[in-house]
Amino acid sequence: MKVIGYIRVSTDKQDLEKQRHLLLDYAQRNHLQVNEFIHAEASSRKDTKDRRIDELLTKLTKGDMLLVAELSRLGRSMLETLNVINELSQNGVSIVFIRQPELSTIGTHTKLLLAIYSHFAEVEREYISMRTKQGLAVARAKGKLLGRPKGSRSKNRILDPYREQIKEYLQMDLNLASIMKIVNNQLEKPISYNTLKYFVQHDEELLPLWKAQKGNRKVRTQSTQDPLSRDS
Secondary structure, rough: EEEEEEEOOOOOOHHHHHHHHHHHHHHOOOOOOOOEEEEEEOOOOOOOOOOOOHHHHOOOOOOOEEEEEEEEEEOHHHHHHHHHHHHHHHHHOEEEEOOOHHHOOOOOOOOOOOHHHHHHHHHHHHHHHHHHHHHHHHHHHOOOOOOOOOOOOOOOOOHHHHHHHHHHHHHHOOOOOHHHHHHHHHOOOOHHHHHHHHHHHHOOOOOHHHHHHHHHHHHHHHHHHHHHHHHO
């Protein structure tokens, strides 16, 4: 079993040392050896790669353990945090939140807790969808032009008003199937998966985000399946 400690801090060096001490103290009390520490600077502007979440997901495989000071250190939003927890758990990784032991995915309550995390992730997606609908309604009330203008065939597409929303979801590491469900809740006529895929593939900014996401998932899958890829 490999044990990794994840530390996300501000620019305060003292905070880093406090978290490191907290993780080492837990490991010592529970007869664990921390194989590696992954440090990242806390910033909501940084993506999962800059905050080293992608590295974390790649290195941890079935049977490994992740030590974190608290739940909020794993993501910049509740949905992102829940997505990270769910992906690690699906890969057979145990997570210990030292300051919040009741939220750790170890012990007899693990199955129930994972079900709750999955439920909250779905609720959060629906909440994001609801807020987006409200924003669109406010924009319409203010007279902003949304959707395809009359007489226009190619300038505006059905997903154009949702482009920034789709971009944000891709940055949050949501797959296209999940994004499609959220967007369809806001449309009178649902779109297909292929429609969303075509939209993303033909957007110069969205396509690299999607490709990077697919590449990250492929690396994580290979790392999970290939026992030789694990650190000794």
